[in-house]
Amino acid sequence: xxxxxxxxxxxxxTCAFVPGNRHALIGTKAGTLLLFDxxxxxxxxxxxxxxKELWTIAxxxxxxxxxxxxxDHSVKFWEFELEQDGDRGKRLTCVHxxxxxxxxxxxxxxxxxxxxxxxxxxxxxxVKVFYADSLKFFLSxxxxxxxxxxxxxxxxxxxxxxxxxxKNVKVWGLDFGDCHKSFFAHQDTVTSVKFVSNTHYFFxxxxxxxxxxxxxxxxxxxxxxxGHQGEVWCSxxxxxxxxxxxxxxxxxxxxWDRTAEILNPxxxxxxxxxxxxxxxxxxxxxxxxxxxxxxxxxxxASKRTAETLKAAxxxxxxxxxxxxxxxxxxxxxxxxxxxxxxxxTGSDYVLQTLDKIRSSELEEALLVLPFTHATQLLGHINKWxxxxxxxxxxxxxxxYLARIHYNQITATQVMLPVLEELRRxxxxxxxxxxxxxxxxxxxxxxxxxxxxxxxxxxxxDVQERLNNVKTKKRKATSS
Numbered sequence: 001x002x003x004x005x006x007x008x009x010x011x012x013x014t015c016a017f018v019p020g021n022r023h024a025l026i027g028t029k030a031g032t033l034l035l036f037d038x039x040x041x042x043x044x045x046x047x048x049x050x051x052k053e054l055w056t057i058a059x060x061x062x063x064x065x066x067x068x069x070x071x072d073h074s075v076k077f078w079e080f081e082l083e084q085d086g087d088r089g090k091r092l093t094c095v096h097x098x099x100x101x102x103x104x105x106x107x108x109x110x111x112x113x114x115x116x117x118x119x120x121x122x123x124x125x126x127v128k129v130f131y132a133d134s135l136k137f138f139l140s141x142x143x144x145x146x147x148x149x150x151x152x153x154x155x156x157x158x159x160x161x162x163x164x165x166x167k168n169v170k171v172w173g174l175d176f177g178d179c180h181k182s183f184f185a186h187q188d189t190v191t192s193v194k195f196v197s198n199t200h201y202f203f204x205x206x207x208x209x210x211x212x213x214x215x216x217x218x219x220x221x222x223x224x225x226x227g228h229q230g231e232v233w234c235s236x237x238x239x240x241x242x243x244x245x246x247x248x249x250x251x252x253x254x255x256w257d258r259t260a261e262i263l264n265p266x267x268x269x270x271x272x273x274x275x276x277x278x279x280x281x282x283x284x285x286x287x288x289x290x291x292x293x294x295x296x297x298x299x300x301a302s303k304r305t306a307e308t309l310k311a312a313x314x315x316x317x318x319x320x321x322x323x324x325x326x327x328x329x330x331x332x333x334x335x336x337x338x339x340x341x342x343x344x345t346g347s348d349y350v351l352q353t354l355d356k357i358r359s360s361e362l363e364e365a366l367l368v369l370p371f372t373h374a375t376q377l378l379g380h381i382n383k384w385x386x387x388x389x390x391x392x393x394x395x396x397x398x399x400y401l402a403r404i405h406y407n408q409i410t411a412t413q414v415m416l417p418v419l420e421e422l423r424r425x426x427x428x429x430x431x432x433x434x435x436x437x438x439x440x441x442x443x444x445x446x447x448x449x450x451x452x453x454x455x456x457x458x459x460x461d462v463q464e465r466l467n468n469v470k471t472k473k474r475k476a477t478s479s
Contacts, residue, residue, distance in 0.1 A: 019063035027054030058109040069106030112157040121148035139177035150192040163190030181219040196241040205232035312368035318353040322346025385425045
């Protein structure tokens with residue numbers, strides 16, 4: 001995949017492709033509706049559609065228009081039209097036709113594929129269903145304890161699924177508004193639900209970083225898709241149902257392809273139960289260890305003490321001093337501490353401070369560092385690696401910081417050039433050290449062979465000699 005176009009739209013909350021895939025609609029936090037030309041990336045027109053956040057855009061199945069929902073308690077209906085644009089011919093425009101007032105904030109809207117019904121979820125945790133043509137009230141779906149964030153309707157217009165902030169997914173019948181099944185689907189807010197075309201299978205995504213696959217007829221959980229490192233916010237299924245696309249807070253898009261592999265739901269449940277049991281046992285052991293005052297098995301070999309906190313404070317002070325020294329003007333006097341220590345640089349002072357931290361307290365001191373100071377330290381580590389200074393301790397710090405701040409580092413584009421340079425420099429230095437150790441080992445092996453050829457035993461059996469000495473001492477004592 002590659003990014004084809006970036007659109008400057010401000011704080012966008014929702015978007016939709018216009019039929020024909022030549023234009024896109026974007027709703028913003030300010031309530032503005034924007035229409036963009038995808039080929040050029042230019043803004044075609046802008047409408048002050050709502051007074052508050054524009055949360056959702058739903059296309060009509062006949063592709064003649066769309067509906068917008070907002071926090072200003074209104075649902076607005078729009079139609080596409082072609083208007084004359086001077087000498088350049090006709091261009092696409094959006095015309096507001098009617099408005100439906102609601103009792104609370106509108107969070108999600110969905111048309112039934114037969115365009116007979118319009119489902120609207122509100123901030124009061126209910127879902128209202130109206131007839132799409134006359135806008136007469138039809139059903140009210142109650143059951144969720146927290147607001148419904150996402151809706152979808154099956155291709156045959158018989159089932160509606162709702163995903164809520166109460167972590168539940170509910171399956172409703174659109175004939176009488178009855179709840180067929182309620183799933184405790186995720187460990188956090190359900191962010192989106194999507195039916196697979198022409199089936200009653202559906203996907204759900206959540207802030208718990210997981211994507212789940214369900215059967216709305218048998219009321220079964222089929223599979224769980226893991227891979228995202230952050231909250232999964234949105235999803236889309238293609239018309240053939242052959243792949244799923246998910247977008248996450250970890251700034252990644254993932255494409256999940258349907259395979260020919262046959263899934264056994266019972267086996268999937270067994271694997272999930274075993275994983276849950278293992279997690280519960282680990283948590284129980286951790287609680288028992290804390291109650292007995294013991295260190296957890298998975299924890300570091302040291303524990304946080306006053307000394308580690310002081311070491312972390314000294315390291316943060318050194319990083320702040322080095323940062324101030326890096327931005328000072330040439331005419332400004334140098335920090336007295338750096339002058340007193342031999343007119344060293346700020347980076348050298350940070351390295352000296354790092355070397356003074358005891359090895360057993362190093363990881364705990366790094367764990368206390370805020371992310372801003374950790375990024376500064378990574379910059380200094382890059383300088384030290386380039387010249388090969390204190391490679392053992394520097395690499396230990398580098399790998400530990402990369403492990404504990406993995407999610408934040410990967411989510412920060414600014415850190416990518418530094419990490420790439422660190423990767424190159426660290427690999428080059430470690431390869432150089434590896435070559436040096438190899439040469440030394442080869443030299444020692446050559447010397448050993450030469451001495452043994454002359455009848456000189458360099459590596460004697462020390463344990464045997466020690467046993468002989470102990471035996472002689474015992475005999476002398478007994479006599």
